Structure formats: structure tokens, C-alpha cells
Amino acid sequence: MRLKLKSGIYLTVVPVKQFKTVRVAVNLIAPLTPGVQAKRLLLANLLENCTAEFPNQAAIARQLAKLYGAGFGVTVNRRGNSHSLSFILNCLNDEVGNTSLLEDGMDFLKQVIFHPLTDENGFEANNFLRERRNLKQAVISAADNKQLTTYLALQKAYFTDLVQQEPSFGTLEQLENLNAANLFQYYQTCLAQDQVEIIVLGDVTQGQAEQLAEKLDFKPRAKQDFGLFYQQTWQPKLRQNSFKQTVSQSKFDLAFSLPIYYDQAEFAAALVFDAIFGGLPLSRLFVNVREKRGLAYYASSSFDSFRGILAVQTGIDAANKERAQEVICQQLRELQQGRISQVELADAKKMLLNDYQSQLDSQSSQLRRTLLTNLTGSDLTGRKWEQALDKVGTEQVAAVAQQAKLQASSYLQGMDGK
């Protein structure tokens, strides 16, 4: 149940008894604007590593060890036009540890969120500089991940909006412009203005959770008004982003516009479509591009229901590029024509149902799903979701497929250096 604690501050309790731990997520949600991804990722890294009371990683690690090896992390996530900075704590149930583990854990979270390590200018200088340097190095090293590099190139080619083009870790220039003072200022605005979604999952009552949440003294704030879903008009020109590097395997990605969103009735059909097309282990892309023709080592699709984009990623030999694209587009055409067997449809629905039920065993999936429900107001859980999936037929899948329009591609051409 989601409870409004104060204006802009919400608490949701998910009472489940199957786990040996209780997991708490404190999510700060803000609109995605230029540069916020770099700022918030650096914030996540900095806040995770020091607080006023626990001024370095060793002090934090020791405190967590005292809490029986409690899990803790600060993460970021982009969804459509929104960005979340999330503080996560995972604590053993009291019966395993001792009676106050969760309470001590919440006290620790409070220190992390509200009492960071500072000096007269803002965030403490040494920690700030080190975390910024480390993040810059991580951004540089990200270029070693060729699959990611090719996907980022695709994102750059596909999106017309500059913010959506940005990598989730921002750019070196953006990081360069951050200092201990301006980042601290920015964090104060996050604490004061972001929508706050606290979610507690585990063997906890509503009353206990409310008491725990009281420890986090967020001030009331105005509701932020922004459209969660990113929409982009169809672009008449196909955009291509090709580049060469000394790697042995080439990568070739395609982006289709697929304007169907999480809160729409067609969402279930869109998931079934993506599953059949390239989402499942035995999807059309896997079977036809990889297994039957040996054109790729991997070939899969993913659908982002907050940005209305369907991405296809493949790892290929450079010589197979044209052929791979042909086969991929041919698979899409077949689905558009409704050439889907009943077994294929039934299997895809079974797998999605299996995925849904399996996620009930994963605390992080449950936290994510709860947050999505809170953000979209669209509850895709329980019987309702199972029925929505069940109703999807061949025509609905074809109708979704017909909305997928190729808009962009990226190509990393491998050249053997030796």
C-alpha cells in the first residue's frame, strides 16, 4: 500500500515473508535534464563511500559488517524523462541477526542521505576529487566495452533529444565542470525538491515501516510535473553511425521507433511481440540470425517502454552485415503480416508469465516493479497482469509489429590489428 507521508513523500510497504532479509529503497526522482546523469552518478559514488560519521569506505564497511554484513548501495536509473537516485539497504531479519538490525540499518541510511562528509566549501575536497577522478576513468574505460560502445552510438543516432543521447554515466566534459561546491548545492536541491519514494519489502508491518520511515526527515515539497514518457516524432531520414576499431568481432545494432508505453493497453502485446521477435532465448532473431544461418554470435532485441524504442543488438563478422540486416528486417515483416504460429505465441506468453512469477522471488525486481507502479499509476501485477498477457492474440502482436519503424543503425566495423 502506498501512503503519502508528506507532500511529495511516499511510503510503500510490500509485506512478504519468504525472504531472510528486509530490503529498503529510498528513491529520489527528478526530471531528466541535461547533465543530471553525470551529477547524480557522481553523487551516488560519493555518498556511497563516505559520510560525516563514517568518513571513508573502511568505516562504512565496518559499520555494515557490524550489521551482520548488511547490503548497501547507491544506484542510479534512467526511465523515460525521469531519473532516480536510489539508496538501497538489505538487512537480515531480526530472528537471524539481533533485534535492532533494521533500525540500526535505517539510522545508517539516515547518516548517508542527510549527513554527508563536507568541509567549508561543500563536499569534502579529497573525497570529491578522488571520486570524480575514478568516475572519469570509468567513463574512459567504458570504451573497452564494445557492445556498450555500439549501443551508445545507436542511441546517439536515434534520439533527436540531446539528453536522451547522453550515456547514463554522462560525459567527461560534464564531469570536468562539477566541483565540490556546485555538486553539494545540487544535492541540496535534490533533497529539497525530488519526489521521494520509500519502499520497504519483507517481513514488516505497515506500522513498523512507518516508524522506520520517520527517521528520514524529508521536508514536504511541491509535486514535480513532467511527462514520464519520452516521445519522439517519426523521422523521415534513416540515420547511420558507423566507425572502425581494431577488434575481431563487429557489432551491428538497429533502432526502431515503437511508440507504445508502459501505461497503455497495448503494452502486454508489445512485450509478447518483443519476446517473439528477439527477446527470448529462442526468439526469431536467435533462431534465424544465429542458429540457422550462423550470421551472429548474439542477436537479440530489447524494448524500452518508457522511450518507445525497440533496439536490436548483434555481434557479427563484418562480411555478414548486409545479410544480417536483411534477415532481421525479414523477421519483422513476417510478424507484421501476422505469420506467427499458435505454439510460438503460447510459448512466448508462458515465458513472460514465468518471468513475472520468477520476479516475485527477486527482491530487487519487486522493488523495481513497485516503483514503476508508483510512478506510472499503472498496476501490472497479480491476476490482472496474468489476464492481460493471456488475452494477447496474433492480431494484437501483428498490430504492434506494424508500428515498429526502422529509424537508425550503428555499426562498429572490426579490423584485425595483427
Next chain:
Amino acid sequence: MKIIEYPLVNEKLYIQHLKNGLTIKILPRADFHKVYGSLRVEYGSLDNCFLTSDQQKKAFPAGIAHFLEHKMFDQPTGDAFEQFSHLGADANAFTTYTNTNYLFSGTTQIKQNVLALLDFVQQPYFQSAAVEREKKIIGQEIKMYQDDINWQLYAGVLAGMYPNHPLSDDIAGSLASIEQITAADLLACYQAFYRPEKMSFLLTGAVDPVEAVSWFENNQAQKKLPVCPAGQTRDFTVAEQAAARSFKQVLLPTQRPKATLGLKGTDQVSVSNRSGLKYSLALELAFFMLFGEISDNYQKLYESGIIDDSFNFEIQVDRGFHFAVLSSECTEPATLFASLIKILQAGSQQLETAATEFSLAKHDLLGTQIQSLDSLENIISEDQGLLFDQATVLDQIDLLQQLSLTDVCRTFKSFWQNCQLSKFQILPEEGV
């Protein structure tokens, strides 16, 4: 059926050895929605040269265990993967240096899934045309690993620690080695190792153990498996081993230098009883105290910029080998190596006087392991198959709880005194 209770975590493990030698382990988690099953064969990439029980010497190309895993899914009735799709389950498989694993996870039709997994792994069907086709696919997989710098780093340090040993080959083999593999080779390896007495099946999640065991019993009783000479894995501990190479550097198209220090263990460590697992956990705890985030050493290295968040260490104690590796991206590999070795040299002394740190570290690792029981995937991935007297994650928790600081000190001291060091670094090619 043997039932072992673990009061600390309030769980039970059911073990049954079937008549044909197959070991069944069941860890029920009644409140979960899903069931995970894993059939593990004690046969991995190390085992490409072996003796059979009738004293035949066999040698096969590198990568054959992994190739066999891929081709196991081919069945007279089609692709075994498809069957799991029809059953609404996920199926997967992977090969390591010492074992091959076939897995499924599903929320319905559990019996059918269990039997499907058992049936396809016990039904070899290797066709030459399909073997030829697979070479292309595995070739792509090998190329993908070649482009993965972090994998190169790991493979590089292993090759340094174990020259002329199958650990220096990629699990998937090389483009040249897989080219030589034939359907007959696959069958020969299959017959030597894919035998009930070399397999264990772990089932965890929402299952009734008594009912589940009857599925296995009935299924196996109906099968007549052909009798062939068994494969005997080479004992690498006594094999004449080449000494570790002390240093190697390669230039690759990477952004930053990456360095890794390998410590090749030469202690006598048994995998046939729990002592080897205890050794492994004691070493893990020692490294956690010396290099974990709770240590002052880590803090100093991190604050001085010698390591960053990419720093990690790993302990491996497995059939025929054990080692530790420490690695990080860094600015100057030489400084990193020197700092790590300095900490290791003072390690024994530091550990002996670290009673407070020990109890903290033990608390931490114990809590982390108990938390890991909340994930069925973890229960599966922490399983030791037939090694260490068929240990599971529950036994690890038990052993960890019993460990004393004296155990940790003694283990570390012996490991460090007897180990061989091997440094490996990857530097950016110019102009990248």
C-alpha cells in the same frame, strides 16, 4: 534419504544417492514461486587428456568440454531448448575448467522440466553436419572473448601461473583447436564422463523433496545406460608442473593499464573431503581481512589512487589447482604490484594480531552468505557438486561459522610461503 539440518539458517538439505550412482540434492524453499534445477557433470575444460578405466590414453583438442555442452542440446526430436520453451521454463548451460552445468528454472510443470533436463543430458546425439555448423557459432563466441579486455586479463594471469597446463587454454578452446573436433570425439568424451556417478542434480525452490526424489528414481530405473570405460581425470597436483612465469606484459587496444597479480598455490589441498573447502574459506577470510573494504590496507591503496573501484580479488580452490588473483585498473602497474606484495609479505604478522578485525570480517561474510540464500540462483552457483563431500552453500555457512583466527592464520601462512607469484599487465597500445 539423508536429511541434514542447518539450525543457524533454519534450512534442511535432502541427499539421495541413486542405485546407478547419481547424486540428488534438494534444498526446499517452500515460500518461493520458482524452482531451479542444475545437473552438474564433473568434467570441464581441464579434462581433454585422460586415461580410461581400461588404460586407453585419450587426447582431444582444447575446448571439447564446452563444445560438448553446446551440442548436448541437439536431440533426435529437435532442439532441447525448445522443449523448455514449451514448458514455460528457462534453460541454460555453462562450462568451467572442471565442470559442466545444465540448468532450468520454472514456475510450473516442475516434474516435466526435471525429467526433460535429465533425459536430454542422458541422450547423446552428435551429428557431423551439426558439429560443423557449431564451429562457426563457437568461433564467434571465442572472438567475442578475445575482444573482452577483462577476460584477457584473467586468461593472461592464468596462463602465467600455469604454463603448459590446460588452465592456460581458453575454456572454449581456440579457432584452430575447435576446427579439429569431430562428432566421434564428442561421443568418446561423453561416454567417459557423462556417467551417473560423475553427476549430481541440485534442486531448490518450491518442491516437496520426497515426491521429487521419486521422479528421479523412477526415471533412472527405467533407463539402461550403455556400459563404457570411465574416464579418469588427470591428477594435476602431482603432474610435473612448470613453474609460474614471473612477469608478462601485452599491448592491447584498451584505455587504461590493467594489472593482475596471481598467486599460484602449491599446498596439498583435498577436494574429496571438507578440508579443501575449509582451506578455501579460510583463505577467503584472510584476503578479505587484508584487502577487503574493511581493511586499512584497502583504504590506503584507494586513497592514494593506486587502486580504484575496479579492484578485486578472487580465491579459487578447485579440482587439481588453487590460486588467488588480485587485479585492478591502475596508472602504474609497478606501484600496484609492489604495494600488494608488501601487504602480502606482512600478511601473516598482521593477521595474527587482528582479533577484532577477524570477528568483524567473519560476521560480514557469514551475514552475506546467509543473505545469499534469498536467491535461488546463488544457491545453485555456490554449489560444489560432488567436490568437498558434496558440499552446498549451507555447508559453507556451517564451516565459516566454525572457523577460528588460528585456522585463518595457519592457512594464509602456508599458502603464502609456498605460492608462486605471476604478474601480468595489459597496457594501452599507442594511438588508441
